[in-house]
Amino acid sequence: MVLALSDVGYRWPGRAGFSLTVPELTVAKAESVLLLGESGSGKSTLLSLICGTILPDQGSVTIADTNIAKLSGGARDRFRAEQVGVIFQQFNLLPFASVTDNILLPLRFAPARRQRVSDAAATAATICSALGLPAEVMGAKATALSVGQQQRVAVARALIGQPPLIIADEPTSALDATSQAAFLDLLFAQTQAHDTSLLMVSHDPRLGDRFDRVIRMEDIAQIERAAA
Numbered sequence: 001m002v003l004a005l006s007d008v009g010y011r012w013p014g015r016a017g018f019s020l021t022v023p024e025l026t027v028a029k030a031e032s033v034l035l036l037g038e039s040g041s042g043k044s045t046l047l048s049l050i051c052g053t054i055l056p057d058q059g060s061v062t063i064a065d066t067n068i069a070k071l072s073g074g075a076r077d078r079f080r081a082e083q084v085g086v087i088f089q090q091f092n093l094l095p096f097a098s099v100t101d102n103i104l105l106p107l108r109f110a111p112a113r114r115q116r117v118s119d120a121a122a123t124a125a126t127i128c129s130a131l132g133l134p135a136e137v138m139g140a141k142a143t144a145l146s147v148g149q150q151q152r153v154a155v156a157r158a159l160i161g162q163p164p165l166i167i168a169d170e171p172t173s174a175l176d177a178t179s180q181a182a183f184l185d186l187l188f189a190q191t192q193a194h195d196t197s198l199l200m201v202s203h204d205p206r207l208g209d210r211f212d213r214v215i216r217m218e219d220i221a222q223i224e225r226a227a228a
């Protein structure tokens with residue numbers, strides 16, 4: 001398994017009203033999984049647990065056979081950079097850095113991932129071209145791009161150096177239906193070419209037929225929500 005959660009429990013510090021429990025969640029190598037859930041059902045909390053930006057109060061989150069809670073903070077940051085490509089809802093690009101520098105950013109913290117890329121700038125350009133980004137934009141600042149182009153840069157940054165797992169948090173929410181379909185075509189072409197596992201979060205069930213498996217927050221997690 002590329003990703004395995006077992007008996008995970010989490011409560012935000014100081015927020016007694018909300019708790020999330022996930023008995024089991026797995027994603028296999030090369031598998032694509034769509035995770036559906038209502039707003040407030042804990043999807044972002046779950047992704048933070050998977051990325052190791054928060055640690056479970058109980059249970060384990062295992063990526064590529066490593067329990068991420070067992071790593072020290074710095075080692076966990078490096079491990080995440082090596083193993084996980086993340087596409088956030090807001091893309092989180094560095095606004096004043098060039099497109100190329102934004103894409104190469106995760107490699108700075110991930111020597112093994114860096115080693116899979118012999119010529120980093122050329123690889124960034126190849127991925128961008130596969131994602132339909134014109135070569136002229138490579139030197140442009142991220143802020144100069146359209147939303148659709150920024151989204152492709154975020155995808156290229158997640159894909160570079162072939163991390164085994166891609167986590168995507170509502171990456172299509174800013175797009176119309178046609179652009180959504182085109183975006184998923186590009187994303188799947190890349191993940192399938194490299195046997196990359198994909199866990200994507202959305203509230204849109206219409207995306208489901210593109211994925212190997214669709215799961216719902218209410219089926220995999222128990223959420224406790226009490227009035228504050």
Ligand SMILES: Nc1ncnc2c1ncn2[C@@H]1O[C@H](COP(=O)(O)OP(=O)(O)OP(=O)(O)O)[C@@H](O)[C@H]1O
Nearest residue numbers: 012013015018037038039040041042043044045046
């Ligand atoms: N950083 C945080 N600190 C404290 N509480 C938080 C934090 N992030 C989320 N929560 C709380 O956790 C609960 C679940 O929120 P979460 O963002 O995980 O849900 P979601 O399914 O991702 O929602 P949405 O689809 O609206 O993004 C909410 O009660 C929220 O207030």
